[in-house]
Amino acid sequence: MAQKKVIALTGNQAAAEAMRQINFDIAAVYPISPQTELMGFFAEYVANGEVDTEMIAVDGEHSAMAACIGAAAAGARVITASAGPGIAYMVENLYVASGMRLPIVLLDVNRALSAPLSIHCDHADSMLTRDSSWISLFSENAQEAYHNIIMATKISEKALFPIIVNYDGYIVSHSIEDVEILDDETVRNFVGPSDIHRIPYPLLDIKKPVTYGATAQPDYYTECKYQQHVDFLKVYDIVREVFDEFAEIADVKYDFIEEYKTDDAEYIGISMGSSFGTLKDVVDILREQGKKVGAIKIRLFRPFPVKEVAEALSKAKGVAVLDRADSFDGIGGPLFKDISTAVMMSQNRPFIHNFIYGLGGREVKEEDFLKAFDRLERLEKGIETRDRFVEYLQVRE
Amino acid sequence: MTTAMDKSAIEIRWHGRGGQGTVTAAKMLASAAIIKGKHGQAMPEFGLERSGTPVKVSTRISDQHINTRAPVVNPQIVIITDPSLMFTIKNQIVQGIDENTVFIVNTNFPADKVRKILGIPNNELWIVDASKIALEEFGRNIPNTAMLGAVAKATGIVDLDAVRQEIEEAFSASSKLRALIPQNLKALERGYNEVYKAD
Amino acid sequence: MEFVKLETKLPPKEYRSDLEPTWCPGCGDFGVVTALTKAFSEEQFDPTALSVVSGIGCSSRLPLWMNAFGLHTAHGRALPAAVGIRLAKPEIPTFVTAGDGDIFSIGMEHFPHAARKNFNITLVVMDNRMYALTKNQTSPTSRRGYKGSLNPYGNIEEPMNVITFAIASGATFVAQSYSGNPKHLAETIKAASEHKGFSFVNVLSPCPTFNKIDTFKYYKGRTIDINKELGHDPSDMKKALELASHALDADNPELQDAEPFKGKVPIGIFLKVEKETFEDKVAKLKEQFMAPNGEPNWDEILEKYRP
Amino acid sequence: MAYGEWELKPWHEIPVGSIVPEAGSSKVNKTGSWRMLRPVLNYDKCTHCLICWIFCPDDSIPVSPQERFETDFEYCKGCGICAVECPYNALEMVPEMEVKLKELEEQLG
Secondary structure (H helix, E strand, C coil): CCCEEEEEEEHHHHHHHHHHHHCCCEEEECCCCCCHHHHHHHHHHHHCCCCCCEEEECCCHHHHHHHHHHHHHHCCCEEEEECHHHHHHHHHHHHHHHHCCCCEEEEEEECCCCCCCCCCCCCHHHHCCCCCCCEEEECCCHHHHHHHHHHHHHHHHHHCCCEEEEEECCCCCCCEEEEEEECHHHHHHHHCCCCHHHCCCCCCCCCCCCECCCCCCHHHHHHHHHHHHHHHHCHHHHHHHHHHHHHHHHCCCCCCEEEECCCCCCEEEEECCCHHHHHHHHHHHHHHCCCCEEEEEECEEECCCHHHHHHHCCCCCEEEEEECCCCCCCCCCHHHHHHHHHHHCCCCCCEEEEEECCHHHCCCCHHHHHHHHHHHHHHHHCCCCCCCCEEECCCCC | CCCHHHCCEEEEEEEEECCCCHHHHHHHHHHHHHHCCCEEEEEEECCCCCCCCEEEEEEEEECCCCCCCCCCCCCCEEEECCCCHHHHCHHHHHCCCCCCCEEEEECCCCHHHHHHHHCCCCCCEEEECHHHHHHHHHCCCCCHHHHHHHHHHHHCCCCHHHHHHHHHHHCCCCHHHHCCHHHHHHHHHHHHHHCEECC | CCCCECCCCCCHHHHECCCCCCCCCCCCHHHHHHHHHHHHHHHCECHHHCEEEECCCCHHHHHHHECCEEEECCCCCHHHHHHHHHHHCCCCCEEEEEEHHHHHHHCCCCHHHHHHHCCCEEEEEEECCCECCCCCECCCCCCCCCCECCECCCCCCCCCCHHHHHHHHCCCEEEEEECCCHHHHHHHHHHHHHCCCCEEEEEECCCCCCCCCCCHHHHCCCEEECCCCCCCCCCCHHHHHHHHCCCCHHHCHHHCCCCCCCCCEEEEEEEECCCCCHHHHHHHHHHHHCCCCCCCCHHHHHHHHCC | CCCCCCCCCCHHHCCHHHCECCCCHHHHCCHHHHCCEEEEECCCCCCCCCHHHHHCCCCCCCECCCCECCCCCCCCCCCCHHHHHCCCCCEEEEEHHHHHHHHHHHHHC
16 A cells, blocks of 8 residues: 655646656647646756656647647657637547547646636536547545546556546636645556557557548448457457456545435436535525435446446435536536436336536535425426526526 | 534635735645545636636635535635725625624724624724735735735735645746745735734 | 728727726836837828738737737747738738748748738837747747747757848848837838838837846946947848848957947848738739629520530 | 449448558559550560659569669550650550450450
8 A cells, every 4th residue: 555645736736746646758839818827837857857858848739639649649648638619629629539449648627618618627628538538537625636547547558448537627727725645656556667569559669650530431430440440349348357456556436427425326426527516505505405316427438337326316305416517409418418318228227317507617505406306306306497408507687 | 593613613705906826826726625635615706717716715624534625605704805895895895704703904094994884893804905015025016925825814814834835836837836936935924913803 | 902091090099998907017018018009100001901910929919909900820920810801801001020930930831922012011020039928938030049938048049030031932022110219119110011011010018027138227328229320221132131230240259340230239120121012912813804794604604515 | 343332341340440451552443444545565675764653553564673664564554655655666455355356356266
């Protein structure tokens, strides 16, 4: 078991600490609030010689992902980080990276997308990556962000798929909390050396010249994508394997989702990221009032844990899906569609309703989630009706 | 509104202006508590990130894990690092308070004036002229370390040597910062000693 | 295509919106706002027929303080947005106001081509030689050795000579000015807005909060007017390029007394030549290919092909 | 095997990441079948100066330092650059069909 110590860190500091301990070979970087500070802390380690990382300042996030693709294809262990519009600017290359099955770690300090312009937190940027065949983990706080980055490095290399670790901009990235840090040696042993043969075709293996990014004519593209499809389904087991291995060194057992007081819960709220803490407190308040409520946090967002969510909702009467992003598609938020799909898998047919909250940094107060549970119960009991699956929680009428 | 935090946590709300070190002080307070084995949280609420713009920070200290990420709605302690805010954003400052909320204010006004401006006739009120201390100790109106001393004295939540350790760590990044440590420690002492409880 | 103009001259402050600028006290960019409003006033532009386009960054907040059609676009994308305005409404004067990072780093793919195509745009770059909004990172114009938060050991890259680059890209008006010299800045921006074609003004605009080297104190007494003091004639392209190649000499300790600027920072108009603007070429094209009969007669066409 | 007739692999035989795992993998594309005109070499005029080899865009002219060998018709696309560049007019572009017809006649005898 590792030596551990508890220190006060912001999300960005905890992430930089994880990066230092893993000792990435390459970090491509371009400034964008609220991510800049993260790479600023890491740059101190580079400057003080505490890491061997080559830090490349590029001209925009599109170039940052391009630099990572080149370095990862060569066999290096690479990381980059961005937020909001930066993630949007990077999306073209996300598909290239996953198509080439390159292990790349991308930290997304979640931020709203323009317009209107907002530097504050919501999950719209991450929702742009849903279909890019990147593995995606959401962190509730700095502690989870720190653990997720360490696990993500290993998951990515085992699965040969790039991975995104999300944590909420400002609410987590810039807020101090107590974080339990593992010792350097434990982390480095856990992720293992970054020898170029971690990937099947490293460009630095000059005895075996290969071509990345070759063209696939119509007679091959489908087969290439099917192989990617089949391998992406294997990611579930790989993620669980790494979660188990991590439990041995850090005595914390992670799973695809986290359930809070759901055993006998009639009404369950589901959310991702930092708002889950407030959701748990709201469950406590309602439990004190004798209401049977619970909460579920989605930690592994892609590939989506359909079975686990169906199982967790198998006894619920009502489900409130709390989306920190809107799909503007006449149906509801992105998480709502994933949860509804999962529920189709289970015999139980709970009443599902979708609430959109926290856009552009709107602070989430307990009264907001109390209102959501109350509305859900009224809808489920037919006291109130709805003409849409989705409604906004925090709008000034 | 009963919240789950009621039983186990102290909730503090800071009000200051950008560039005065309010966020740094709030973070240092939480860090000092964490060093002493408590669970701590400091969540700045970012506005325009410009010197002069109002800044609000929610700080929580508890002996249990802090779940919530919501801003502090019913503070037990309100700390005002910039007195001019009492005129410009008074409503935000007194939002969600009750008669038990303790106020710690950086000002050279007499207590009764502060009570009148804020409309808090009976609340426990601590006053310190942190700006004067900062100007005298290092010639700049950065009252945060003096305020920390005052908070330690007024609330006893965290003791001075934890804050000292935190200051030494926070100011160790560069030689320029290290040079500021002595004055900051002096400001901390003076804040601790010069804060007084208004009757 | 002439710009929409008012009969009478509005006072400069009419071109300011009622939004209080959120820039730090002492920011160099305030000077650009003043110079722009003066130029707008003298040109008698109509606030309801005037557009100011920007990207992302401190300086790109400028349109918010202006009483004009403001367009606050994505990081590095001010120029393509401005080109849209030029083609849709050529009679609307179009100004682009952005920073060195926005235009020369993430937005660099647009700058040389907007210049080459000679759109009738006035581009005012507020060059504080670093990224300020994200709290101090090096940009393409940062000095060698400049310490940003992402390279605390000091910038190992050489700064880009944007004056030479602009001339080489084909901009027909290239100037540099300094926000600490309001008179020169106002004159330069006025000349730029009068110029028919792509006008580029690189405004050295100190950031008091983060950049402790390229400060007002540094520039004080260190600028030299290439037109008034060195008699440079901006129509002389060769001389312009020759002078431009020394634009960054002041950075170099060894060149403090080297010709032609002897350690000083050049301000003034390097190049001013007339070339047909993109908009005029498009207008000609439209006339040439305007279908004689105007709208196609669909019934006739159907009749012919689907009798 | 003519152009386009190579065997199409099933999905599970494709290298991970759709990588092309060996160099020179384009050799399988025998582009010779695209030829409409064929460069015919008149050995009497040819001085083996190798200019045609330098200009051939498809590297379809096998040579040694001293000698220019017969064009590799499996790949030569018949673009005709060699004939244009030959300083001694030793190469003449002939319709491919004529050559194929002659070969067929010789075969059938």
